[in-house]
Amino acid sequence: MNGVRSPAGRSVRGAGRGASAATLSDVARYAGVSRQTVSNAINSPELLRSDTLSRVQEAIATLGYSPNRAARNLRTQSSRLIGLRFPPAQEGTANALLDRFVHSLTETSQAAGYHVLLFSGDPEDPTDQAYDELIRSHSVDAFIVTDTYLGNPQTRWLRERGFPFAAFGRPWNDADSTHPWVDVDGAAGIELATHHLADAGHQRLAFLGWESDSPIMDDRHVGWQRAAGDRGVYAVERRVLDTVEAGARAAAELLDAEQISGFVCASDTLAMGVLHTLWHRQLAPGAEVGVVGFDDSQVAQVVQPGLTSVRQPLEEVAVHLVAALGRIIGSGAAEADDESDQEVTEDANDESREQAGLLLSPTLVVRGSSSRKS
Amino acid sequence: MNGVRSPAGRSVRGAGRGASAATLSDVARYAGVSRQTVSNAINSPELLRSDTLSRVQEAIATLGYSPNRAARNLRTQSSRLIGLRFPPAQEGTANALLDRFVHSLTETSQAAGYHVLLFSGDPEDPTDQAYDELIRSHSVDAFIVTDTYLGNPQTRWLRERGFPFAAFGRPWNDADSTHPWVDVDGAAGIELATHHLADAGHQRLAFLGWESDSPIMDDRHVGWQRAAGDRGVYAVERRVLDTVEAGARAAAELLDAEQISGFVCASDTLAMGVLHTLWHRQLAPGAEVGVVGFDDSQVAQVVQPGLTSVRQPLEEVAVHLVAALGRIIGSGAAEADDESDQEVTEDANDESREQAGLLLSPTLVVRGSSSRKS
């Protein structure tokens, strides 16, 4: 009472294109059980008697069966897809978080049974329908939002909509948010950088940040203030555009007017500017002037003599974001459950009241640009 | 025998989470037409009388209706999703094509009614089931394959399977392939670079490539041979590891032993190595020694004094790949139709026999590292 179809099942494969895959019914017939039993073998194997289970699994393997995603999605009202807006590459800067983050997210999601769906759209455009369209068409089960620093209208909108999402970045200007988020402690990173330069013997330090009232910048600046205060070194700061040229100009000015020997930069781009000035003046990075950047970009890794930089643990960020989504998907959207494992790192003194938030500590990757002062 | 459901459909929206969206039936009822008519309004609007059409469209707008993807996918046996393996970030190198390419792909796909689905997997592992699993579950309609240089087993496997895909990269070692591909003419890029340095007055040129018998490397090397031959300059070449350190060492050796004043590098990573050596020796990039890299990475853009580099037109690559997929999806998989617009650029003399292939020309982005010899 089986075998009837088995040759057919095989022959389709050789037939060339299309290769119309086996369905649940095919497997059921082949294994001599009902369709529901096959479904159970996949989704609730503990319900089957072990001999039935192995017979079904064998049939599945033989026929090369995988459940049709569309059918399953339709039935379960889910897509097993996580939406991520993929922003344009920022050229001319050293910002290079995206690759590492997206790869980690892809791997982590896949391990959790999800895939990442990429879409594009303008986050500054209020008429942008990208998120809405994906939600209404049930194309994704949740979003990962990465641009919270824009005071992101999308974030608020998603919350109001009650659609599941998790953010890479704190809800800076949205006090009553309840969505899960993961962020990296920028203040702690800059503290690390500052202490590192002070430890290396630099007495006159400067902080180089970018203009604008971005909360990310403020955060990093807080770290500077804390560390510079702690160490009692001579400390000045400048805010300029986040470009190589502006960083170079600021460095020149700070060297001349303030005899700075240690530069704590809020970005690798600015740090590259500092290195340019040192190069022009024949000053040796590391030996004479210490420089630290932020983000551990490829630039930091390949520039001579290596740029010491604060590195964000993006792999961890991805892991925690996916875990957070797993907790809220299907369980009431924006309502984070307060009793589940809420971790807050030791750095998060001020933030420990945050709900569903997780603040990770960055590390400092030390390279030639900050080797011990001679 | 209807109507029973209507209040439920609406009221859910206010109820908070879930926001179970409107369905075709809701729209049909609201507009006073049959479900089929609504479907036609969306998929074949020309079939409707204009007044019916506008009434339906109004209903769609009012109810905020979008077709349920899963249902549509199930019915049409398609997913409107393009699979792309997202490889791990290569740290310590200047390879930075991915961001630009993926963003372009995302935008282009979206414009064509597709989304990009990311997955991970080990392309070197023959037991890796990532592609197979996605195909069998009907999760994607096609793939974009980017790692053809591996002599990619996946590529051959996909072809045998008859599953639609397009490749970024020529089918180097798969003569009888028939899949569409788009590639960038590396030989032309290196020719551009070489002529550029010769034009700047450099008489003693070196080509710095990486070891291994990668066909990509061979391609670039061909460009070197052509251009160096044309110009009759003194020309030497070296193959080393594709690292900054190896590039630096090779440059030192070439400066000492060959008095080279122009370096044509097969990667930005190697070019950075050359710049390091110049920096150590207080030689001015551009003015004294010309250096050109390949890929126009962020590193090239921010390093002092700017690294001249060959830039791949990734946006165009994405556009043509998506266009190619559009042609083959649903129309018999791997069978490219020979009469559709096959474009081959003027550089593709040798390749003009290629089927379904498109070779794009890179450009040279000139920066400080190759400014005219004084």
Add this chain to the structure above:
DNA sequence: TTGAAAGCGCTAACAT
């Protein structure tokens, strides 16, 4: 030009 019927492949609920 519009409507009715059927079914894509799966899983949830119930019955056995």
Add this chain to the structure above:
DNA sequence: ATGTTAGCGCTTTCAA
């Protein structure tokens, strides 16, 4: 522990 029934929301015949 396994089978039966129903239906997720859509589009593709076919009929009116």
